[in-house]
Amino acid sequence: MVSFTKPKIRLPHQKTNDIGLIRGDYDGVMSTLCAGCGHDSVTAAMATAFFELSIEPHKAVKVSGIGCSSKTTSYFMKEAHGNNTVHGRMPSVATGAMAGNPHMTYIGVSGDGDSLSIGAGQLVHAMRRNINMLYMLENNGVYGLTKGQFSAAADVGSISKKGDVNIMKPIDPCALALSVGATFVARSFSGDKEQLVSLIKAGLKHKGFALIDVISPCVSFNDHKGSTKSYAHTFKYYHKAVHADYVPPSEEIRASYEDGKSMPIELHDGGIINLRKLDSGYDPTDRASAFAKVLESQESDDILTGLLYIDETTPDMATRNKLPSRPLNTFPYEELNPGADALKDAMKEFG
Numbered sequence: 001m002v003s004f005t006k007p008k009i010r011l012p013h014q015k016t017n018d019i020g021l022i023r024g025d026y027d028g029v030m031s032t033l034c035a036g037c038g039h040d041s042v043t044a045a046m047a048t049a050f051f052e053l054s055i056e057p058h059k060a061v062k063v064s065g066i067g068c069s070s071k072t073t074s075y076f077m078k079e080a081h082g083n084n085t086v087h088g089r090m091p092s093v094a095t096g097a098m099a100g101n102p103h104m105t106y107i108g109v110s111g112d113g114d115s116l117s118i119g120a121g122q123l124v125h126a127m128r129r130n131i132n133m134l135y136m137l138e139n140n141g142v143y144g145l146t147k148g149q150f151s152a153a154a155d156v157g158s159i160s161k162k163g164d165v166n167i168m169k170p171i172d173p174c175a176l177a178l179s180v181g182a183t184f185v186a187r188s189f190s191g192d193k194e195q196l197v198s199l200i201k202a203g204l205k206h207k208g209f210a211l212i213d214v215i216s217p218c219v220s221f222n223d224h225k226g227s228t229k230s231y232a233h234t235f236k237y238y239h240k241a242v243h244a245d246y247v248p249p250s251e252e253i254r255a256s257y258e259d260g261k262s263m264p265i266e267l268h269d270g271g272i273i274n275l276r277k278l279d280s281g282y283d284p285t286d287r288a289s290a291f292a293k294v295l296e297s298q299e300s301d302d303i304l305t306g307l308l309y310i311d312e313t314t315p316d317m318a319t320r321n322k323l324p325s326r327p328l329n330t331f332p333y334e335e336l337n338p339g340a341d342a343l344k345d346a347m348k349e350f351g
């Protein structure tokens with residue numbers, strides 16, 4: 001008999017986080033994805049990041065669309081709130097949930113198909129509004145769930161498993177994010193756990209829309225010779241530009257920052273994202289130059305990764321719209337619905 005539940009065993013001396021939970025407390029149900037699918041590595045990185053940040057699972061909200069990638073919200077943090085929505089519609093559900101309660105930690109998980117075709121209109125407005133959420137775009141260049149059609153992220157010349165060649169230019173999620181106002185833009189790879197966990201932690205702590213475009217190979221339909229989203233291709237052309245470490249506010253900052261190579265950015269919670277520049281010519285706080293670097297990498301085989309852009313000054317949607325500091329479900333009915341007389345008074349203004 002197959003069990004889809006992971007056994008919950010606590011071993012003595014197991015490492016606990018600041019709220020007394022072990023890493024296993026951040027697991028979900030067993031994955032039903034293909035063995036070797038990049039998405040499972042991304043799931044493990046998300047669970048580790050939530051564990052290391054000591055986020056209480058019941059204060060987190062996981063939202064997703066439709067696809068193999070979107071299924072993965074079930075595979076981590078089972079005690080968190082979650083909504084596996086409809087194809088391409090996750091951003092509007094996240095926006096509504098966030099408006100109802102801005103005090104939760106929101107994570108969206110989606111695929112290149114879900115985000116860049118049917119969901120493209122929703123994604124750009126979530127970025128433009130600077131919704132306070134981390135959006136994981138698990139990018140394998142195909143529609144994995146529906147058996148390997150090219151997505152809008154497939155590179156020109158990429159060959160499908162059936163032998164078709166893609167002739168259309170891809171949508172680059174990072175260039176898109178930079179052009180519509182996302183305030184945290186990063187790219188990573190499911191095979192680089194160290195970089196991915198650091199970026200997820202930084203993205204969760206950033207107050208605003210954080211996009212991480214993660215190359216996450218589909219072993220069943222897009223991991224062969226000729227694919228530009230395969231493990232082999234990604235390992236070969238991987239180029240790390242800026243590494244981001246999140247340092248919580250409680251930790252005394254002892255590190256000394258080497259001029260030109262390190263750059264600490266203070267976050268709204270008092271924590272710091274320490275950016276280590278591996279590519280000295282990169283400035284992740286300058287949108288125009290970040291954009292230029294991203295476009296430049298499109299013309300080469302280089303897969304530019306790391307925290308490509310950050311802006312800590314633009315207010316997120318809740319701040320900009322002065323949303324109430326109390327969650328909507330704590331308002332008594334009388335306050336939410338002041339009654340017919342109050343409505344009549346309000347209408348006089350328009351009469």
Ligand SMILES: Cc1ncc(C[n+]2csc(CCOP(=O)(O)OP(=O)(O)O)c2C)c(N)n1
Pocket residue numbers: 066067068069070087110111112113114115138140142143144145146151218
């Ligand atoms: C309205 C609608 N249209 C089409 C589909 C079929 N469909 C399901 S998942 C999917 C694409 C998923 O691709 P992606 O987001 O890249 O996820 P992956 O499986 O590659 O992780 C499509 C077209 C659907 N479920 N609903």
Ligand code: SF4
Pocket residue numbers: 032033034036037038039068069140144145217218219220221
């Ligand atoms: S079909 Fe591809 S994306 Fe879907 S689970 Fe299998 S390897 Fe992963």
Ligand SMILES: [Mg+2]
Pocket residue numbers: 067111112113138139140141142143144151
């Ligand atoms: Mg896909």
